[in-house]
Amino acid sequence: MSFEAVIGLEVHAQLLTKSKIFCGCSTQFGSSPNSQTCPVCLGMPGVLPVLNKKVVEYAIMLGLATNCTINRNSYFARKNYFYPDLPKGYQISQYELPICSDGYIMIKTKEGEKRIGITRIHMEEDAGKLIHEGAHSLVDLNRTGTPLLEIVSEPDMRTPEEAVSYLKELRQILLYLGICDGNMEEGSFRCDANVSVRRKGDTKFGTKTELKNINSFRFIQKALEYEIERQIDIIESGGKIIQETRLFDSSKGITISMRSKEEAHDYRYFPEPDLMPIFVDEVHIKKIKESLPELPYEKRQRFKDQYNIPEYDIEILTNERDISDFFEKCVSLYNNPKTLSNFFMTEIMKELNERKCGILETKLTPGNVVEIFKLLDEDKINYNGAKTILPKIIETGKSPSVLIEEMGLVQISDTSALESIVMDVLRNNKKELKEYLSGKDKLFAFFVGQVMKRTSGKANPKILQDLLKEKLSKISIDEVDNL
Amino acid sequence: MAEINKELVKYIATLARLEFDEDELDDFTEKFRRILEYVEQLKELKVDEIEPTYHINVNYTSMREDEINQSLEISEVLKNAPDKKDNFFRVPRVVE
Numbered sequence: 001m002s003f004e005a006v007i008g009l010e011v012h013a014q015l016l017t018k019s020k021i022f023c024g025c026s027t028q029f030g031s032s033p034n035s036q037t038c039p040v041c042l043g044m045p046g047v048l049p050v051l052n053k054k055v056v057e058y059a060i061m062l063g064l065a066t067n068c069t070i071n072r073n074s075y076f077a078r079k080n081y082f083y084p085d086l087p088k089g090y091q092i093s094q095y096e097l098p099i100c101s102d103g104y105i106m107i108k109t110k111e112g113e114k115r116i117g118i119t120r121i122h123m124e125e126d127a128g129k130l131i132h133e134g135a136h137s138l139v140d141l142n143r144t145g146t147p148l149l150e151i152v153s154e155p156d157m158r159t160p161e162e163a164v165s166y167l168k169e170l171r172q173i174l175l176y177l178g179i180c181d182g183n184m185e186e187g188s189f190r191c192d193a194n195v196s197v198r199r200k201g202d203t204k205f206g207t208k209t210e211l212k213n214i215n216s217f218r219f220i221q222k223a224l225e226y227e228i229e230r231q232i233d234i235i236e237s238g239g240k241i242i243q244e245t246r247l248f249d250s251s252k253g254i255t256i257s258m259r260s261k262e263e264a265h266d267y268r269y270f271p272e273p274d275l276m277p278i279f280v281d282e283v284h285i286k287k288i289k290e291s292l293p294e295l296p297y298e299k300r301q302r303f304k305d306q307y308n309i310p311e312y313d314i315e316i317l318t319n320e321r322d323i324s325d326f327f328e329k330c331v332s333l334y335n336n337p338k339t340l341s342n343f344f345m346t347e348i349m350k351e352l353n354e355r356k357c358g359i360l361e362t363k364l365t366p367g368n369v370v371e372i373f374k375l376l377d378e379d380k381i382n383y384n385g386a387k388t389i390l391p392k393i394i395e396t397g398k399s400p401s402v403l404i405e406e407m408g409l410v411q412i413s414d415t416s417a418l419e420s421i422v423m424d425v426l427r428n429n430k431k432e433l434k435e436y437l438s439g440k441d442k443l444f445a446f447f448v449g450q451v452m453k454r455t456s457g458k459a460n461p462k463i464l465q466d467l468l469k470e471k472l473s474k475i476s477i478d479e480v481d482n483l
Numbered sequence: 484m485a486e487i488n489k490e491l492v493k494y495i496a497t498l499a500r501l502e503f504d505e506d507e508l509d510d511f512t513e514k515f516r517r518i519l520e521y522v523e524q525l526k527e528l529k530v531d532e533i534e535p536t537y538h539i540n541v542n543y544t545s546m547r548e549d550e551i552n553q554s555l556e557i558s559e560v561l562k563n564a565p566d567k568k569d570n571f572f573r574v575p576r577v578v579e
Binding site for chain 2: 036039080
């Protein structure tokens with residue numbers, strides 16, 4: 001009997017506001033413990049939260065980008081639980097009537113595009129950080145009150161791959177909107193997964209487990225794969241799934257039941273009396289809609305229509321806004337998107353990956369990239385030369401025409417200069433020459449290679465090939481020894 | 484209405500991190516029941532066509548600009564802490 005998994009995801013995205021959601025403390029990451037706290041986020045008696053306007057704006061931006069309904073009226077609620085990372089004893093969140101609901105995004109799957117529903121997006125405050133140390137836990141409340149958007153999907157995903165694809169698309173939308181830095185390691189983009197399995201064809205959901213805080217795409221894939229298999233094994237051996245929260249142990253690649261002293265998940269939500277309802281008017285929404293940047297899916301479509309480059313290239317080029325902007329600047333200076341895209345795919349992305357850095361952190365400019373192509377077009381360098389100077393441009397920012405002089409890469413297109421090298425190569429490789437002349441055509445590449453070696457790759461390949469063909473056609477096998 | 488019994492009162496006390504002896508539990512059970520019975524009268528009202536009231540105040544929330552204000556001095560932050568280490572609050576270990 002075959003099974004299928006049912007996966008729903010909850011994502012917490014930290015918003016890139018300067019100050020916290022309900023007070024003016026800074027949201028800066030990595031400051032000294034508890035240095036960014038005040039009576040409001042410390043949960044002192046008698047204080048009142050005041051909502052940060054930007055948080056509402058960012059929530060609406062994401063709602064619009066994910067095809068949600070923006071609710072004119074929405075409310076904050078108290079989610080009650082005792083845990084030292086939240087000194088008030090409750091988290092201010094939204095429960096009934098969140099700010100955005102009923103949206104969707106399209107994701108790529110092996111079977112083509114698939115629509116994944118978004119149940120809701122709501123605003124809430126983040127909790128603090130705990131460090132466990134022996135018999136104690138240490139509490140840092142700097143993160144308490146950092147604004148979060150929680151994005152809850154419908155249980156529409158069926159495989160770990162689909163879950164990862166959804167997360168990548170959602171993260172990219174957040175990055176394009178510029179409202180979250182998407183850093184999974186630092187926890188500004190966190191994911192909890194609800195997963196259950198059922199026999200194929202069943203319409204009822206099985207009992208689900210919740211996998212908490214998994215901090216990389218690879219781990220999400222692995223955690224889901226493990227958990228799905230674990231659940232299938234239990235059902236096949238006649239057991240029952242227990243509804244529980246599980247943690248992914250990345251060193252062992254397994255999920256384990258999480259035991260915590262907060263045993264009762266009974267949050268007793270009720271409307272937050274300290275905050276009035278939030279009202280968003282039509283004009284405000286319209287204004288935000290008009291100011292939205294081009295979104296990843298819109299950009300991909302435009303690249304397809306405008307540049308006619310392969311789907312895979314589009315995928316890579318639009319993955320980061322910096323790269324796609326850079327690419328488009330290059331195209332505006334040198335109207336050959338296909339050639340440029342190829343060079344990005346094979347050379348530039350490789351250099352960036354090796355350096356583990358973004359394109360704007362290098363000294364590469366669209367002007368420099370385009371100059372490489374002009375040198376190629378003018379036969380001043382060959383492709384090998386282009387490859388050789390690229391890392392130097394990245395490191396020094398020097399112009400390609402200066403570099404090819406400095407590095408002695410100016411292509412040899414002078415026929416007479418090449419001619420003597422060709423003859424030299426033929427004289428020094430008489431055995432191969434004889435073989436070639438008696439029909440071993442493949443050796444042509446060997447001679448090309450030898451000349452390239454002698455010229456440190458600087459020979460103009462086209463001229464060299466013509467020249468070599470011409471020379472070889474004129475030599476008869478008897479002449480070889482007397483060359 | 485959910486049946487108000489001693490078990491439920493105990494559960495609510497646990498959520499609120501409160502401890503009561505048997506006599507107190509009996510007392511609360513009786514009081515809870517009476518309060519809820521009283522509130523139960525609301526169910527007699529016809530409210531099908533009335534929007535739920537999330538808030539008794541009819542105003543909308545006012546908002547602040549996204550600007551940083553001075554946080555508290557660390558000495559002030561930790562002033563009331565029963566236990567601390569470096570600049571952290573220190574509490575009994577919360578995970579097993």
